[in-house]
Amino acid sequence: MAQKSNFEEIFSFLNDKFSNETEYLQAVHEVLEDVVPIYNANEDYKTFDIVRRICMPERIIYFTVSWMNSEGDIEVNQGWRVQHNSAMGPYKGGLRFHPTVNLSVLKFLAFEQCFKNALTGLPMGGGKGGSDFNPKGRTDRDIMLFCQAFMRELQRHIGANTDVPAGDINVGAREIGYLYGEYRRLNNKFEGVLTGKGLEFGGSYVRTEATGFGLIYFLEAVCRHRDSEIEGQTIAVSGAGNVALHGALKAVEKGGKVISLSNSRGLLHNEDGLTDIALKWAIDNHATRNNILADMAEQNMGKWVLDKKPWHLKCDIALPCATQNELLEEDAKALLDNGCQMVLEGANMPCTNEAQALFLNAKIVYVPGKASNAGGVALSGLEMGQNAMFNQRNASALDEQLYSIMESVHQRCVEEGQNNGDGSSYIDYMKGANIAAFRRLADAMLAQGV
Numbered sequence: 341m342a343q344k345s346n347f348e349e350i351f352s353f354l355n356d357k358f359s360n361e362t363e364y365l366q367a368v369h370e371v372l373e374d375v376v377p378i379y380n381a382n383e384d385y386k387t388f389d390i391v392r393r394i395c396m397p398e399r400i401i402y403f404t405v406s407w408m409n410s411e412g413d414i415e416v417n418q419g420w421r422v423q424h425n426s427a428m429g430p431y432k433g434g435l436r437f438h439p440t441v442n443l444s445v446l447k448f449l450a451f452e453q454c455f456k457n458a459l460t461g462l463p464m465g466g467g468k469g470g471s472d473f474n475p476k477g478r479t480d481r482d483i484m485l486f487c488q489a490f491m492r493e494l495q496r497h498i499g500a501n502t503d504v505p506a507g508d509i510n511v512g513a514r515e516i517g518y519l520y521g522e523y524r525r526l527n528n529k530f531e532g533v534l535t536g537k538g539l540e541f542g543g544s545y546v547r548t549e550a551t552g553f554g555l556i557y558f559l560e561a562v563c564r565h566r567d568s569e570i571e572g573q574t575i576a577v578s579g580a581g582n583v584a585l586h587g588a589l590k591a592v593e594k595g596g597k598v599i600s601l602s603n604s605r606g607l608l609h610n611e612d613g614l615t616d617i618a619l620k621w622a623i624d625n626h627a628t629r630n631n632i633l634a635d636m637a638e639q640n641m642g643k644w645v646l647d648k649k650p651w652h653l654k655c656d657i658a659l660p661c662a663t664q665n666e667l668l669e670e671d672a673k674a675l676l677d678n679g680c681q682m683v684l685e686g687a688n689m690p691c692t693n694e695a696q697a698l699f700l701n702a703k704i705v706y707v708p709g710k711a712s713n714a715g716g717v718a719l720s721g722l723e724m725g726q727n728a729m730f731n732q733r734n735a736s737a738l739d740e741q742l743y744s745i746m747e748s749v750h751q752r753c754v755e756e757g758q759n760n761g762d763g764s765s766y767i768d769y770m771k772g773a774n775i776a777a778f779r780r781l782a783d784a785m786l787a788q789g790v
């Protein structure tokens with residue numbers, strides 16, 4: 341068989357086919373740089389064309405969501421489910437409802453998800469889905485009607501052992517409840533087909549908190565590896581959703597000083613540090629408020645600054661927890677100029693390629709989301725296990741298991757991310773995460789033939 345392989349050949353193949361899918365190509369490029377040398381060193385991987393196969397989704401489902409809103413008007417949205425790779429288990433990954441959702445964004449997220457899931461060590465494949473529906477400003481009834489219409493289409497493609505979606509941006513406990521109810525009614529089955537469910541109907545303790553808490557457990561592991569600790573460090577957080585708020589709360593509980601939150605409209609700044617009381621209030625209220633940060637400012641929990649991001653603030657640690665490509669080259673420069681020592685991604689791919697390159701060149705700690713935000717999907721994996729056993733484990737046992745999973749994700753990254761050929765002790769977490777995940781996924785595919 342002809343020898344396939346090397347970075348340029350595979351990337352240009354994908355580039356020719358999907359030239360308008362910029363986010364997808366960005367995510368693939370980021371991974372290929374690290375894994376192609378591993379691929380080239382393994383004859384079996386090459387013979388079975390593993391890298392090209394890992395980059396291509398196994399299946400993409402597209403559907404139109406036509407629905408009648410509570411005013412009696414017809415609305416038409418687009419829906420997708422990208423079933424990227426099932427070699428390690430059922431497709432697993434969230435649903436996103438946001439006007440910026442398109443195929444390129446979902447393909448990048450599904451691709452990343454496979455690597456993230458591999459790092460957890462749990463039996464989960466990778467997928468992602470969503471819609472261009474914008475739930476902002478809609479009534480609760482409209483959200484329910486949309487979720488039901490979306491599930492009427494999606495339900496024929498998912499199942500507890502086939503594909504198990506979860507939440508993502510704008511898909512929280514309320515939306516998962518509506519989606520699950522519709523699935524159950526249509527299929528007459530009470531099964532673990534979604535994760536992030538309410539505790540009363542098969543949900544798991546700690547799932548809501550898991551991504552943000554897991555991010556801070558990973559940060560703790562990084563600090564321990566460097567003989568330092570979170571206590572006393574100044575931390576800038578972006579985002580004001582599920583990941584940002586739980587990450588900020590756990591960081592404060594560990595003694596960190598969290599000086600910011602943000603959203604698509606601006607920044608909440610508190611140079612003395614947000615309190616756990618303020619963050620708990622935000623956690624309880626963010627889903628029902630239009631702008632939780634402006635509301636916090638009104639209660640003197642910080643200063644609201646319109647149209648600003650947190651990256652110009654002086655901090656030791658930056659945690660981007662909002663969305664993809666939110667931290668640009670100029671933001672990375674500002675962070676470095678102000679002495680930032682660590683960047684751990686809570687969101688998926690929040691740092692642009694240019695920003696990542698600056699962090700890696702400066703040899704500060706830079707951890708990609710596929711490692712540092714893996715806590716959410718890890719807990720989803722534990723929710724699937726509980727559903728399969730028809731049981732519900734207690735919160736402290738699950739929190740302990742989350743902690744130990746994040747420690748082992750950290751350890752996997754360290755093992756593959758050290759020895760950079762320059763004799764330094766610098767850990768390249770990006771390379772470590774990519775290679776550790778690739779080996780597991782590639783070996784699973786190899787063992788199962790074509």
Ligand code: NDP
Binds near residue numbers: 511581713
């Ligand atoms: P939420 O919907 O709960 O919150 C998203 C937050 O990001 C909101 O505060 C939103 O502000 C803000 N935001 C959105 N777009 C922008 C933007 N362009 N600039 C600044 N802020 C913006 O989502 P999650 O917290 O669940 O998810 C956040 C990130 O974490 C995503 O990348 C997601 O894929 C990732 N992630 C989430 C997991 C989870 O378990 N939830 C698991 C792993 C990763 P506004 O209200 O103004 O739109």
